[in-house]
Amino acid sequence: MTLSAEVTERVAPKKRRRDLARYLYIAPATLYVLMFAVVPMVRGVWLGFTDTKLTNPSGGRFIGLDNYTSLLGSEAFWNSIRTTILYTLVTVIGTLVLGTSAALALNRAFAGRALLRGLLTFPYAMPTIAAVLVFIWIYNPSSGLFNRVGRVLGIGEAGWLTDPEYGLASVLIATIWKVFPIVMLIVLAALQSVPEELREAARVDGADALSSFRGIVLPHIMPTLRIVALLMTIWSIRRFEIIYLLTGGGPVETTNTVVVSIYRRAFSDLDLSTAAALGVFGLLLSFIVTVAFFIIETRETRKEASS
Amino acid sequence: MTRVKRLPGIAARALVVGLFVIIAGLPVYWMVNTALSTDAELYRTGQDWWLHLERLVDIPGTLSTVPILKWMTNSAVIAAGTMTLSLILSVLAAYALSRFKFHGKGVVAFMLFATQMLPEALIVVPLFAIFVSLGLLNELYGLVLANTAFTMPVAVFILKAAIDKIPHETEEAARIDGCPRSSQLTMIILPLILPSIAAAAVINFFDGWNEFLFANTFIADAEKWPASVGLVSFIGQYGTPLATVMAAAVLFTIPAVVFFLVVQRQIVSGLTAGAVKG
DSSP states (O other): OOOSOOOOOOOOGGGHHHHHHHHHHHHHHHHHHIIIIIHHHHHHHHHTTBOOOTTSTTOOOBOTTHHHHHHHTOHHHHHHHHHHHHHHHHHHHHHHHHHHHHHHHHOSOOTTHHHHHHHHHHHHHSOHHHHHHHHHHHTOTTTOHHHHHHHHHTSOOOOTTTSTTTHHHHHHHHHHHHHHHHHHHHHHHHHTTSOHHHHHHHHHTTOOHHHHIIIIIHHHHHHHHHHHHHHHHHHHHHOOHHHHHHHTTOSTTTTOOHHHHHHHHHHTSOOHHHHHHHHHHHHHHHHHHHHHHHHHHHHHHHHHHHO | OHHHHHHHHHHHHHHHHHHHHHHHHHHHHHHHHHHTSOHHIIIIIOOOSSOOGGGGGGHHHHHTTTTHHHHHHHHHHHHHHHHHHHHHHHHHHHHHHHHOOOTTHHHHHHHHHHHTTSOHHHHHHHHHHHHHHHTOTTOHHHHHHHHHHHHHHHHHHHHHHHHHTSOTHHHHHHHHTTOOGGGHIIIIIHHHTHHHHHHHHHHHHHHHHHOOHHHHHHOOOGGGOOHHHHHHTTTTOOSSOHHHHHHHHHHHHHHHHHHHHHHHHHHHHHHHHHHHHO
16 A cells, blocks of 8 residues: 555656546546545544534534543543453454464364364354354353353353453453454465475474474564454454444443444434544544554565565 | 374364364354254253254244345345445456556555445444435445445455456557457456456455444334344344244355355455555
8 A cells, every 4th residue: 555646657648538548447436435435434523523413413513622522531432442442452462363373273284174264264254243143142141151161160150241340351252253263364375375395494403383483484474464463453443243232332331442332322322423523533543553554564574675 | 203203293283173163163053053942942941062953844934933034135135236336346446456557546545445444333423414315214225335335445455456466468469469458358357357256246245245234224124124134133132032033143144154165265365465555
């Protein structure tokens, strides 16, 4: 992704018409994204400066920065920021560790590997809604799988989705379960680029599995892991369905991420303008992460190029 | 001797793989298991650990008590519309991004990438206001329009990566043979990237199939619900047996999983290509 302007060729008048044709190819998609993503986004930012209610979505008057200042002064807002960061961090680390381990385990050819890979892909491939329905039942306090196993093993039971101590952990378990396979698939593809001779040489030199992973495999898949970390981060900040449908932001706001609170503000409190102002902060969060990623990425590629 | 030495390694690997199979498979197994249990088992005695496969014959009967087929038809209509619109827009855009230099190319590429970090929950609020004034609420094609803004960029990434792989000489040769520039996309490029188009089609279709947030917000009429919204409407409602709900969820899941497994390779390359090059 480059933001720098493309070097434009000096064009002879005859080529003009052909250049115009080039824009005809890109115009539909561009206009489309402008209409259905950029315009709503700008409108969202604007809504954040008004006092619009859901009951009258096109009414509402300009009130300046009031929504933003009242958000910045509210404990609930900072709680949702903290929750989002915590949810994102744990999801990114959890999916990267689980996904990479699964990829490493599947990286050797053995009978039935394709079958197992397919099986491990199931959580990611299934619709989120279906996964949510299953997890609600698994977490059911009286008849759910978790508490039944807990009773059998004698470690007792918990209100997985209702106890403030477990709410976020339960949502995280469901999330990591749902998402780790895509990390596995991407890392598995990256592992194909690790030269087998290198690993063989390390083995002959007597390197153990861990040091061969650190010395040979990890440097090769590092660029991929960085991309995956970015994807996982952006997706986690955006994620809505799993959290909203499992806990609705509760218990006691413990899973009330920015995105969940946007939706609750808009469609439960009918307060479109505060929701929009929250959305601006949510977008800012994604944007900071993306910019940070590209700074790290350019620095790393420069380092790799110079070494 | 090396074989003996490696045996513990193989055992360790088998153990790890086995562990992952349990982690990934258990909730899926439990979903099917629940669908094959009775309410008495589920809420009183506890469902059996093994599958009551003999009850599979009853599934069509239980499913006919809920409008899951109607909802899945709606899902299919939304998905097909999203897929078609996404593909038309993305083929043109991917071709332009791969083959042409033009002003604002970087901006367009960034805009497409940015849609992927835009929370739908943020967009849904102003979009709701816009849809109210345009009269698009409660219409399936309104959903198609909203979905496409987020699914189309993914297709662009996949198709651009595919077109990038075709050497420019292919088009040079075609031009010398008399193929005009304006038909190069349809005559030369499209036939060569058919596998990637198929992959993008499947991905966009199931983005539309799985979508919940827009549908839940924009569609009030239960007749027009897609299966995602329909299934969620069962949560916390005790009129429908849980086994029936799970059976419907399994039915809704099967096409998504089957098609994902078919195109997983392209999904992986599309995702990483999109993140690297935007």
